[in-house]
Amino acid sequence: MSLDYVKFTPGFDAFMPKEYRDMVERGPFGKKTTVSQMGNFKEILEEHPMCAGCAMTLFIRLAIVAFPNPEDTITVGTAGCGRLAISQAAIPFVYGNYGDQNGVASGLSRGLRIRFGDKTKDVVVMAGDGGTADIGFQQVLHSWFRKERFTTIMLDNEVYGNTGGQESGMTTRGAVLKMAPLGKKFEKMDMVAMAKIAGCAYIATVVPNNPRRVESCIKKAVLIAREVGPTYIQAYTSCNIEYAIPTDKVMEDAKSVEDDRYKFTEYVSEDAKAYLADRYGYKEFIQRPVVTVPHV
């Protein structure tokens, strides 16, 4: 039924704006579009007010392309740069209060399940490091402990970008930023470890340089969250303004940060592996029978 909103009202198709026509005729709803086809279809997120060279925007764009069921997906966010782009996408976006995105997503996910029964409705949280690890920390962790079935994506630019560059819990130790005039005094928070302790069924760290990998992680995270449990993706999405990264060096920076301290990691719980294999045919998670060679 949700695909109805990308149909023309009979008799009005000739009068619809080009943006809408493109969305209906060349959009991704109800189709299996992938990041490798980008440029050949109308994306759900195209225009945005973000800074030139923003890695976060590229990541958000990739993430939205990767949603397995975009026409039935609601995004939830909080204050920060990310929501300026997410809220311009052609899918629903909820903005609650400061740092309460995982609380809102908990209620939303449960409310949708009650209302729509067996229909699949995905909820994806996308919030910055301040929203996820600082002000929203309690609600993030508790949503994981409660095993809420939605995906949390941290847009980790290691700074409060939207408010002008203050340190966050995810800033690396020693970084000099506004509100850290002598350099940050403590280590970057290990949210991945906390996600594991709290029982997330899928956890990944990524950078936006490798679109296929981002797509793969997002897809798995959203699918697992439907039935198995909470999933967490932490993405390095540098703030080129606050960290003075030249626009044309943003991807270079991401690559070097990935090589240095933000390596790709992926954790899939045993339940999640079995679910992906059985339900969605993920070959890499199909359990092969152990062949025992008789000892001669």
Added chain:
Amino acid sequence: MDNTAVIGAKTKKGQVITDPRMMMNDAPRTPSFFTGSEVIKEAVKRANVDVMVAYPITPQSEAAALCGELFAEGYIGDYFRGESEFAVMSQCAGAAFGGARVFTTTAGPGTMRAMENFPMWAGARLPIQCIVTCRGINSPLSIQPDTIEIAYLMNTGMLVWHAETAQDFYDWILKGYLVSEEPDVHLPLALCCDGFFVTHTKDVVGLTPAEMCLPPYDPYRSPVPCMDMECPPVRMMRDPFVMKSNYISYATHASWQQEVWAAAERSRKHTIAWLDGLIDIEDGDADILIISSGTAVSQGREAMRLLADEGVRVGLVKVKTLRPWPEEELREATKHASHIIVPEFNVIGWMAKEIKATIPNSERVVAGPRVCGGMTLPPEVIVEEVKKAIGMRSGVLAGRGG
């Protein structure tokens, strides 16, 4: 979905979805001896609630826990404990965004901790019902009833009702959904009572049949698109106008705030119909009037009786809804009064201030007596205030000096 189409159908739990007017006005009532907390449970049982989020804080903990029993019995679609009051209210918001009928309870400091959510609920037009079992909020600690938190709630854009008795509580929980879910209202409701005095005391309450329940919430009657991907465009914030033009931001925000308050005003006609008026009047022709809300009304009623024994005729006005505020009704009710006594369970006297701002010749208003911090308000104290106002000699109350 047409809500009336489901009337007569059975819920999963076997309750019959009943026409609300029949259920509330005509159905037989069974007198039952319950605490206020148990009454909350009985009302929720018949309210067809989809999601309840709970958190412990005295004195609402018991009611929140009893609703858990309802969930276990299958009367509530989903129930869970949040991790703080702020989180609970955010979770309620999410569930309401998802199109569910949502219920929660809070009290005192919890209400204040959750405060960021209440104007957000109103602005997002989420018809969540939140029971507020008032208690002290400020340091030093008191867990006893004190209605100061109502003063804050009155400026959130929510509907705010103040129940006097357990019977009010029972009826208003059910009627609250009927008013707040009207398409031209669609606002959250803070249904307040004085903690302990109502929640922890037993009273005889007339209950509607347990096999009847309200029709389910229909999110498509919302004046704003519900978040379900079923109807476009469904963006909570379409184009972040704050980044484009401060002028657009001011204008959008200002016009929407006015619309929210206009929606509260539009609730009057529904509320008057369901609550039989925004105020109740007893002996309204009297020259002296006691006006209050909540259990201060009960104490005022007892003071009336004591004064009548001494030959002093006093009338009583019970204010049922604080938002919308019964402005016209109070002007009319106080037209002939020479003295207006306003007893309250709080230190700041928000009720007296509201009344003074509403009626002409506000020097008639005696802003008191007031007790706070959870103290009881003996009717004798109200009697004394009345006598003082009209220049009658009164005996010295214990502990009040000579």
